[in-house]
Amino acid sequence: MKDKIKSAIMDLFENVPESQEAKELQEEMISNAEEKYEDLIQRGFTEEQSYTMVMGSIGDVEELLADLGAQSDDGKKAKSEYWEKQSEYWEKQCEYWKWQGENLEKQAKNLGQHAKNFGQQMEQSAGDLGQQAKEALNAFLSAGIIDNISSSIKQIISDAGINLQNDDGKYKDMEICNERKFTTDGITSIVMEVQSSPIDVDVQLTTDPEIFIQELYNKDPKEDQLLQYAVNGKQLKIQYGSNMIGFPRRGTVRVFLPEGFAGSLEELKILTASGDIKLEDIGAAKQVYKTMSGDVCGACAIGDVSIGTVSGDIAFEAVEGEVQVKTVSGDVKIQKAVGKTNVGTASGDVKVKDCQGDAVIRTASGDVECNLTQAGEKLEVSTASGDVELTIPDGIGVQMTLNTASGDIDTFCDCISTDENVKYVKTGKRAVGTIGEEPYLKIKVSTASGDIEINR
Amino acid sequence: MSIASDLLRGNTDTIILASLAEHDSYGYLINKEIMAKTEAQIELKDATLYSAFRRLEKEGLVTTYWGDEEVGARRRYYSITEKGREVYGQNKAEWQKAKQMIDSLLV
Numbered sequence: 001m002k003d004k005i006k007s008a009i010m011d012l013f014e015n016v017p018e019s020q021e022a023k024e025l026q027e028e029m030i031s032n033a034e035e036k037y038e039d040l041i042q043r044g045f046t047e048e049q050s051y052t053m054v055m056g057s058i059g060d061v062e063e064l065l066a067d068l069g070a071q072s073d074d075g076k077k078a079k080s081e082y083w084e085k086q087s088e089y090w091e092k093q094c095e096y097w098k099w100q101g102e103n104l105e106k107q108a109k110n111l112g113q114h115a116k117n118f119g120q121q122m123e124q125s126a127g128d129l130g131q132q133a134k135e136a137l138n139a140f141l142s143a144g145i146i147d148n149i150s151s152s153i154k155q156i157i158s159d160a161g162i163n164l165q166n167d168d169g170k171y172k173d174m175e176i177c178n179e180r181k182f183t184t185d186g187i188t189s190i191v192m193e194v195q196s197s198p199i200d201v202d203v204q205l206t207t208d209p210e211i212f213i214q215e216l217y218n219k220d221p222k223e224d225q226l227l228q229y230a231v232n233g234k235q236l237k238i239q240y241g242s243n244m245i246g247f248p249r250r251g252t253v254r255v256f257l258p259e260g261f262a263g264s265l266e267e268l269k270i271l272t273a274s275g276d277i278k279l280e281d282i283g284a285a286k287q288v289y290k291t292m293s294g295d296v297c298g299a300c301a302i303g304d305v306s307i308g309t310v311s312g313d314i315a316f317e318a319v320e321g322e323v324q325v326k327t328v329s330g331d332v333k334i335q336k337a338v339g340k341t342n343v344g345t346a347s348g349d350v351k352v353k354d355c356q357g358d359a360v361i362r363t364a365s366g367d368v369e370c371n372l373t374q375a376g377e378k379l380e381v382s383t384a385s386g387d388v389e390l391t392i393p394d395g396i397g398v399q400m401t402l403n404t405a406s407g408d409i410d411t412f413c414d415c416i417s418t419d420e421n422v423k424y425v426k427t428g429k430r431a432v433g434t435i436g437e438e439p440y441l442k443i444k445v446s447t448a449s450g451d452i453e454i455n456r
Numbered sequence: 457m458s459i460a461s462d463l464l465r466g467n468t469d470t471i472i473l474a475s476l477a478e479h480d481s482y483g484y485l486i487n488k489e490i491m492a493k494t495e496a497q498i499e500l501k502d503a504t505l506y507s508a509f510r511r512l513e514k515e516g517l518v519t520t521y522w523g524d525e526e527v528g529a530r531r532r533y534y535s536i537t538e539k540g541r542e543v544y545g546q547n548k549a550e551w552q553k554a555k556q557m558i559d560s561l562l563v
Binding site: 024025027028029030031032033034035036039057058059060061063064067 | 482483484488499501502503504506507510528529530531532
C-alpha cells in the first residue's frame with residue numbers, strides 16, 4: 001500500500017520538468033504521506049481507508065506544480081488523475097457491497113430452502129415410519145407368520161391403528177371416545193399440552209354454562225390413553241395419557257368454552273405436534289399456540305397472542321392485542337392486527353391486511369405485504385430476498401428510511417417530490433425522506449435483493 | 457466553517473511560522489500539531505502546506521534541511537530564521553489588532 005501511495009504521488013509529478021527542486025518536493029511529500037499512512041493504520045483504519053484518507057488530504061496541487069514549471073494543462077491532467085483515483089476507490093467500494101449483498105441473498109435463500117426441506121422431511125419421515133411398519137406387518141401377514149402370533153399381539157397391531165388390509169376411508173370416521181365437563185368456577189387458565197400426539201384441537205364457543213370437552217379418535221383408545229385432566233387451583237390442565245403405545249393415529253379434541261367465560265380467561269395455552277389448532281373468538285388475555293407441522297387458524301382473538309409453528313401456516317381474522325408469530329416455513333396471514341405486530345419467518349410469506357399498530361416483520365426469503373390503516377409509530381420490515389409491499393394511509397406524516405443492496409425502490413414519493421411538504425431523496429439503492437408533518441410514522445425497510453414498494 | 461476557512465487561508469503562513477517558532481519541524485508533524493491544538497477541526501491540505509513552505513523559503517523566513525533518518529524515508533525539516541521570527545511577531549500583533557476590531561464590530 002505504501003508503494004501505491006508512492007506511485008500515486010509520483011504520478012502527480014509526471015508532467016513536471018525534472019529538477020532538483022521537484023525531486024526534493026516529491027521525496028518530501030512521499031515521506032510525509034507514508035508517515036501519515038502508518039499513523040492511520042496504528043489508529044485502526046484499514047489499509048484501503050488509510051490510503052484514501054492520505055490521498056484525500058493531498059488537495060489541489062495544480063498551483064504548486066505549476067510553480068515548478070508544469071504546464072497548466074498538465075496540471076489539470078494531474079488533478080483529474082487524482083479525482084480518477086478517488087472515484088476508482090468508490091467504485092471498488094460499491095462492487096464490494098454489491099458482492100456482499102449477493103452473498104447475503106444466497107445465504108438467505110439457502111436458509112429458507114433448508115428450513116422448508118427440514119419441515120417436509122419431518123413430515124415425510126413420520127409418514128414413512130408408519131408406512132414401513134404397515135408394510136412389515138403386511139409382509140408378516142402374507143407370510144402367514146401373524147396367524148401364529150397370539151391374539152394379544154394382534155390386539156397391539158390393531159391398537160396401533162394399522163389397518164392391515166385397506167386403510168382408505170376408515171380413518172376419516174372418528175368417533176367420540178370420551179366426554180368431560182368442568183365447571184368454570186375459579187378457572188382462569190386452560191393449558192393443553194399434547195405435544196407428542198397428532199391431535200387436532202378445535203376450540204369453539206357454546207351457550208352452555210360449563211366447559212365441555214370431547215375427544216374423538218379414529219379408533220377406541222384404551223383407558224390410559226385418554227387425555228388426563230387436572231384442575232389445580234385456577235388452572236385446568238390437559239395432558240396426554242400415560243400410555244402412548246398404540247395411540248390412535250388421529251384424534252381431535254373439541255373444547256367448548258362458555259361464551260362469557262372465553263372472554264374472561266387470563267390464559268389459554270395449546271401445544272400440539274402435528275395437529276392443527278382451530279379457534280373461534282377467544283378473549284383470553286394471554287394466548288399461546290404452538291404446533292410443529294399443523295396450522296393455526298383463528299377467528300378474532302382478543303388479547304395478546306403468541307404463535308409458533310415449524311412448517312404450519314398461520315391465519316387469523318383479527319387479533320385485538322399484540323401478536324407475535326415465529327415460524328420457519330409457514331405463511332402468516334392476519335386480516336386485522338390492532339396491537340403491535342411482530343412476525344419472524346424464514347421462508348414463509350407475511351401478509352397483514354389491516355394493520356393498526358406498530359409492526360416489526362422479518363423474513364429471509366418470504367415476501368411481505370402490509371397494509372397500514374392507522375398512523376402508528378413505526379413500521380419496520382427486513383428481508384433478504386423477499387419483496388416488500390407496504391401501503392400507508394393517505395395524509396399522515398411519514399419518515400422513511402429504505403435500503404436495499406440490489407433490489408428496486410419504488411415509492412409514492414417518486415411522482416410527488418415537487419410538493420413542498422415532501423423532503424425525499426432517492427439515490428440508487430437508498431431512499432430517505434419525510435413527507436407531511438409530525439408526528440411521523442417511522443418506516444424502515446431493508447432488503448438484500450428484494451424490491452421495496454411503498455404506496456398510499 | 458466558511459468564515460473560519462477564509463481566515464485560515466489568509467493566515468496559513470503565520471500558522472506555520474507559529475509552529476516553527478516552537479521548534480524545527482516537518483510537514484506531517486506540523487499538521488499533526490495543528491490538528492492536536494484544534495481538536496482535529498483544522499487540517500491543512502498537503503498542497504497548501506507545501507506551497508506555503510516554498511513561499512516562506514523564498515522570502516527567507518524559513519530554511520530547510522534534510523534529516524538523517526536511519527529507518528524509512530528522509531524527512532525535510534524547516535527551521536525559522538530571525539527574519540521569520542520578526543515577521544511572525546508582526547503578523548501576530550496585527551492579528552490581535554484585527555481580532556479586537558472585528559470583535560468590537562460584532563458585539
